[in-house]
Amino acid sequence: MMEEIKKWLEQAEKDFETAKYNLEGDKIEAGMFFLQQSVEKALKAVHIKKNKKLIKIHDLVLLAKKINASKKIIDYCKELNPAYLYTRYPDIPKIDNLENKISEFIKYTKEILEWTKKNI
Numbered sequence: 001m002m003e004e005i006k007k008w009l010e011q012a013e014k015d016f017e018t019a020k021y022n023l024e025g026d027k028i029e030a031g032m033f034f035l036q037q038s039v040e041k042a043l044k045a046v047h048i049k050k051n052k053k054l055i056k057i058h059d060l061v062l063l064a065k066k067i068n069a070s071k072k073i074i075d076y077c078k079e080l081n082p083a084y085l086y087t088r089y090p091d092i093p094k095i096d097n098l099e100n101k102i103s104e105f106i107k108y109t110k111e112i113l114e115w116t117k118k119n120i
Contacts, residue, residue: 001052005120008045012038012116016109023102029087031102035109036060036083042116043067043077049120058084073115076108 015038023031043063047055050067057063060077069077083105086092095101 001048004054005045005048008041008048009116009120012040012042012045012113015041016113019109020106023106028098028102032083032098032105033087035105036080036087038109039077039080039112040084042113043069046116046119060084067119069115073112076112080105080108 015034019031019034019038021031022028022034039060040058040063043060044054046067046069047053047063055063055066060081061074064074064077082092082095086094
């Protein structure tokens with residue numbers, strides 16, 4: 001079980017690094033997608049720890065609620081959640097002033113990753 005949790009957490013960290021690399025290279029959509037993926041995988045690691053099974057959903061808010069995350073973590077997930085859709089599908093409305101919010105999204109992701117490590 002711990003090996004599986006470790007794999008999910010390691011991939012979350014890799015996705016976070018990939019996100020930052022893309023964002024620094026002005027590849028905003030790819031960067032945002034990997035921020036969302038990083039959080040999703042980290043939350044799934046906690047879910048595996050708490051519930052002894054993987055849950056196959058992409059909704060960060062639902063994942064956070066299922067593991068009893070704090071309100072702050074759930075609020076961060078609400079901000080990051082749309083990234084999964086608008087970075088993949090051209091018919092989904094984009095976030096206004098996305099470029100101005102990137103540093104916030106990086107901060108949210110970093111805090112969620114730190115929270116997950118404390119809860120494993």
